[in-house]
Amino acid sequence: MTLTLLQRVAEIRGSAPATRRAILDLMLEDPDRVLEESFDSLAERSRSSVPTIMRTVRDLGFAGLREFKLALAQELAVGGSPLHRRVSIEDAATDVVGKIARSAAASVSGVRSQLDMDVLDGAVGAIAAAPHIDLYGAGATSWFMTGDLQARLFRLGLSANAWADYHLQQVAGAAQRPGGVVIAISHVGGMPSLLDAVDIARAQGAKVVALTRPGTALAAKADYLLGLTVPDDAVMHVGIDAYLTHLTVIEILTVLVAQRLGDPAMQRLQRARDAFQRHGIDATTHPLQSWDGGGIGEDKAANGTGNGSATS
Structure with a gap:
């Protein structure tokens, strides 16, 4: 029977040196977090070094952390429910929020390691x-x-x-x-x-x-x-x-x-931003739009029909 990745991690843990065992323990304890973090972050948490992490993932049969993460992500994708690969039907709302947020963060974090x-x-x-x-x-x-x-x-x-x-x-x-x-x-x-x-x-x-x-x-x-x-x-x-x-x-x-x-390009962006603000586009205050430099409120005031105008 073919072992899963996490089963392989557990298998080599028993015979691994202490420094590598700490890395393997973190992989077993929270694979989602390992999926999100960099070489440096994992090395800091395991109190080891980047070369030690490289040797550990090579022991598992991978050329580097990128290849290991891709395999781990694919394995984690198999679990969960028909609603989400990380979520079980019985999970509480707080667990659902946490799992989906961690999954999304891991996806974005993985972009850096995949781009040439x-x-x-x-x-x-x-x-x-x-x-x-x-x-x-x-x-x-x-x-x-x-x-x-x-x-x-x-x-x-x-x-x-x-x-x-x-x-x-x-x-x-x-x-x-x-x-x-x-x-x-x-x-x-x-x-x-x-x-x-x-x-x-x-x-x-x-x-x-x-x-x-x-x-x-x-x-x-x-x-x-x-x-x-x-x-x-x-x-x-x-x-x-x-x-x-x-x-x-x-x-x-x-x-x-x-x-x-x-x-x-920077000047063009600034000019566009200034124009949008003047005309009420992309503005956070939602001013009344006017394409002739004056506001609707000003037109009403000029015609004596705005709020506060004196009429008899």
């Missing part, structure tokens, strides 16, 4: 220099992600369009040119129409930035693969872990592209 920084740097450079950027999504979640990223890139001063319609994705791909960029977002990474649009854009000389799982058909077509592996969701094929990790990468791309563009 050289690939990310190349993607940022291509996006910042592109004469035009098209964003393709496949499915409701990915469509939302492409719209969100398009709005961010547009505010930075970049020419960017997000396309939800499959036919228009292909039309946009045919209109691409060398130096252009297509950002394709799909957790599943196998929608034929999306793949066709990517192929068309690549044939025009565009570079492809793909946000998807490693090993998918979309990943194979990417010039810059931002590959993220997340545990399967118990309810939805594309669940909360995919949402959170993709949104995190979108925020990372936005900030890094803004840094690459420099002062012009």
Whole structure:
């Protein structure tokens, strides 16, 4: 019978040196927390060192902590209930809140260890220099992600369009040119129409930035693969872990592209923010909107119909 990962941890614990045993004890005691933390944090809690942690995960058959965490996340995903992989039907509300919050935090924390920084740097450079950027999504979640990223890139001063319609994705791909960029977002990474649009854009000389799982058909077509592996969701094929990790990468791309563009992007953002405040858009105080510089209240006062006006 094949042992589970945690069973293997328990098995090697008995013969492990004291320093490694402390690490293995933490893995058994709270695997969720180990899933969330870094090498340094785990070393501090176990009063050991990063090299000792590396030797421990290699004893378990993994090249590093990243590979160990992915295997642990997949194992933890098997448990739970049909509602959530970490939650049992009998759990109290406080347990449900805690387990889901820890699960979400672990998903976001895992983004850092999965991103290849050289690939990310190349993607940022291509996006910042592109004469035009098209964003393709496949499915409701990915469509939302492409719209969100398009709005961010547009505010930075970049020419960017997000396309939800499959036919228009292909039309946009045919209109691409060398130096252009297509950002394709799909957790599943196998929608034929999306793949066709990517192929068309690549044939025009565009570079492809793909946000998807490693090993998918979309990943194979990417010039810059931002590959993220997340545990399967118990309810939805594309669940909360995919949402959170993709949104995190979108925020990372936005900030890094803004840094690459420099002062012009910062000044554009500030001008947009100032304009929105003047016209009551994105304002926290919800002022009355006016597009001519005056307020509705001022118009009423001028006409003698506002509150407090003298009438006879």
